[in-house]
Amino acid sequence: MPKAIIVGAGIVGLSCAWAAQRRGWQVTIVDRDFEGDRASHGNAGGIAVSECAPLNLSGLGLQPLKWLMDPLGPLAIRAAHAPSLLPWFLALRKVAEPANYLRIAKALAALNNRALRDFEAVLADIGLSADIHKRGALTVYETHEAFANDVDEWELKRSLGVRFRNVDVAELRALEPQLAPVFVRAVMLEDWAHLNDPERVVTALRNRVNALGATFIRGDAVRLDAANSARPAVILAGGQRFDGDRLVVAVGAWSARLSKTIGDRALLESERGYNTTLPASATRLNREVIFAERKFVATPLQIGLRIGGAAEFAGLDAPPNYQRSAALLKLAHRYLPDLDESGAKQWMGHRPTTPDSLPVIGKSASAPGVVYAFGHGHLGLTQSATTGALVGEILAHEKPSVDLAPYAITRF
Numbered sequence: 001m002p003k004a005i006i007v008g009a010g011i012v013g014l015s016c017a018w019a020a021q022r023r024g025w026q027v028t029i030v031d032r033d034f035e036g037d038r039a040s041h042g043n044a045g046g047i048a049v050s051e052c053a054p055l056n057l058s059g060l061g062l063q064p065l066k067w068l069m070d071p072l073g074p075l076a077i078r079a080a081h082a083p084s085l086l087p088w089f090l091a092l093r094k095v096a097e098p099a100n101y102l103r104i105a106k107a108l109a110a111l112n113n114r115a116l117r118d119f120e121a122v123l124a125d126i127g128l129s130a131d132i133h134k135r136g137a138l139t140v141y142e143t144h145e146a147f148a149n150d151v152d153e154w155e156l157k158r159s160l161g162v163r164f165r166n167v168d169v170a171e172l173r174a175l176e177p178q179l180a181p182v183f184v185r186a187v188m189l190e191d192w193a194h195l196n197d198p199e200r201v202v203t204a205l206r207n208r209v210n211a212l213g214a215t216f217i218r219g220d221a222v223r224l225d226a227a228n229s230a231r232p233a234v235i236l237a238g239g240q241r242f243d244g245d246r247l248v249v250a251v252g253a254w255s256a257r258l259s260k261t262i263g264d265r266a267l268l269e270s271e272r273g274y275n276t277t278l279p280a281s282a283t284r285l286n287r288e289v290i291f292a293e294r295k296f297v298a299t300p301l302q303i304g305l306r307i308g309g310a311a312e313f314a315g316l317d318a319p320p321n322y323q324r325s326a327a328l329l330k331l332a333h334r335y336l337p338d339l340d341e342s343g344a345k346q347w348m349g350h351r352p353t354t355p356d357s358l359p360v361i362g363k364s365a366s367a368p369g370v371v372y373a374f375g376h377g378h379l380g381l382t383q384s385a386t387t388g389a390l391v392g393e394i395l396a397h398e399k400p401s402v403d404l405a406p407y408a409i410t411r412f
């Protein structure tokens with residue numbers, strides 16, 4: 001039986017493990033904290049298949065600067081982190097070039113257009129088919145100007161297979177009666193879905209992978225060793241070494257540190273996001289709502305209404321600034337009056353974000369026995385099962401069902 005070492009037990013690493021096991025691989029998973037908190041636990045829980053437009057600040061005029069001036073605005077850069085962020089931001093600027101923008105959007109759509117199907121197959125196998133709610137999502141607009149600014153993006157999405165329809169004020173009221181009457185229009189994203197609780201899915205998937213025979217190794221991976229290309233290995237902080245026929249790197253925002261140890265450079269940042277979960281307000285909405293101008297979302301998870309967003313660039317080690325969670329919650333009160341804050345829980349997570357919004361999926365440039373699966377940014381939950389399926393194909397030497405060229409690590 002061929003053996004795969006998977007480093008990282010977030011939703012992406014576990015999905016790769018599950019896919020490998022289904023193809024007959026013996027799997028060893030390494031993580032420094034299997035049950036610990038991570039992006040995969042506290043995210044917004046959206047299967048956001050409509051999100052195929054890459055992050056792009058160029059078309060926004062002075063808006064990003066205004067956000068940066070606001071200490072609790074939706075975009076923040078900690079001064080101490082700014083110098084190391086520079087190459088990432090310079091690469092982000094290239095996304096705006098029309099040919100790049102379209103190429104990236106197509107590559108995101110290639111994953112997203114099958115993501116729900118792949119995700120539901122995992123949910124079925126782990127016994128959580130009832131944990132997903134296919135009620136769409138609503139993007140709500142306070143001004144006609146903001147909608148007009150987004151029209152090109154909506155048309156691009158339509159051309160790439162995203163199903164949506166315009167919703168007028170009367171229908172919005174009927175769909176989401178608890179929203180304050182301040183919105184002038186909305187867009188219903190027909191294929192978006194949301195979960196009861198993303199942590200529940202991670203836990204059930206980890207248990208399933210365990211039951212299928214995976215070996216779990218607790219440890220801090222400090223470097224890779226691909227000197228013997230037929231037996232790539234991971235080395236842990238204590239010096240222990242684990243090798244296999246293939247090694248998959250899926251440690252989210254920490255992945256570039258590991259890929260660098262075998263000479264593969266990736267531009268990867270932690271795009272830190274914040275939220276607050278309100279258990280007593282769980283039923284205030286019927287579906288996920290995206291507040292277009294304010295850049296935050298509210299998801300009615302079974303465990304509570306989760307309100308969050310923000311993009312803070314402060315690196316992997318700076319302590320969280322939970323004032324950001326509080327600022328988003330304060331904003332939410334304007335749109336969802338009388339939110340019950342009892343039992344509120346604040347959270348911060350590291351989105352593993354590349355400048356072109358595309359994940360890294362594919363073989364190492366320097367060591368073909370090493371396979372990368374990281375960098376999913378805002379869409380790691382959404383694209384997790386699809387990434388697992390593609391990694392399974394790579395392990396099995398099958399022709400990938402999606403052209404993997406756009407996700408290659410060599411693009412950096």
Ligand SMILES: Cc1cc2nc3c(=O)[nH]c(=O)nc-3n(C[C@H](O)[C@H](O)[C@H](O)COP(=O)(O)OP(=O)(O)OC[C@H]3O[C@@H](n4cnc5c(N)ncnc54)[C@H](O)[C@@H]3O)c2cc1C
Binds near residue numbers: 008013272
């Ligand atoms: C506020 C917020 C909201 C979001 N909302 C959504 C959403 O609605 N939909 C969506 O699709 N995505 C969403 N995302 C993004 C999504 O959560 C992430 O893209 C995804 O969870 C990344 O998963 P991962 O498995 O790659 O990384 P992680 O979940 O970060 O897992 C990485 C794992 O690697 C381990 N690890 C790290 N370094 C080492 C090491 N050196 N040695 C051993 N183990 C290590 C960690 O312990 C961890 O278990 C959101 C993110 C945030 C922050």
